[in-house]
Amino acid sequence: MSQSTDPPDAIAAGYAFTGPALELGALLWDGTCTPSRQIRIPLSMLNRHGLVAGATGTGKTKTLQLIAEQLSANGVPVFLADVKGDVSGISAPGVPGGKTAERAAEVAQEWEPTACPAEFYSLGGIGPGIPVRASVTAFGPVLLSKVLQLNQTQEQS
Numbered sequence: 001m002s003q004s005t006d007p008p009d010a011i012a013a014g015y016a017f018t019g020p021a022l023e024l025g026a027l028l029w030d031g032t033c034t035p036s037r038q039i040r041i042p043l044s045m046l047n048r049h050g051l052v053a054g055a056t057g058t059g060k061t062k063t064l065q066l067i068a069e070q071l072s073a074n075g076v077p078v079f080l081a082d083v084k085g086d087v088s089g090i091s092a093p094g095v096p097g098g099k100t101a102e103r104a105a106e107v108a109q110e111w112e113p114t115a116c117p118a119e120f121y122s123l124g125g126i127g128p129g130i131p132v133r134a135s136v137t138a139f140g141p142v143l144l145s146k147v148l149q150l151n152q153t154q155e156q157s
Helices: 007-014 060-073 098-106 136-147 152-156
Strands: 021-029 032-042 121-123 130-132
Touching: 007 021, 007 032, 021 060, 121 136, 136 152
Parallel strands: 121 130
Antiparallel strands: 021 032
16 A cells, blocks of 8 residues: 555644544645544643644644643643633633634534633632732742733833
8 A cells, every 4th residue: 555645645644543532623734724634632642742832823822722621521630821811711611603613614523612620720819719829939020910910011121
């Protein structure tokens, strides 16, 4: 049997696993979504290091949210440090809409609004959530500016 020289086929073949896996979606090749070629990562591979990188607006946060939701659905506890609150929405089921249905159809996946179990922590006891105590030096500049509610000018200095 000869190996395919079609790059999308070769890429998809590298993600063709059987058994429990994270379903990351359809392969995007040359600007075209190819729903017949799904990208999957076996759950057994998730004890290794990973990197989600890209420019602003390319979907890094959504990718991490997708991974966290699927790990939770498979019984794997997940801890997310979410300073900006970008992924806190996983604690509530999504709202169905036209864009959601359109995207699910485009990548050949079913979408069902579900919530993941979540507990929120509160730095220094500010806001609702489980209070977390830390020293000022352990906070770092970003967390410290959030706790002190600094404006952008104060935060930058």
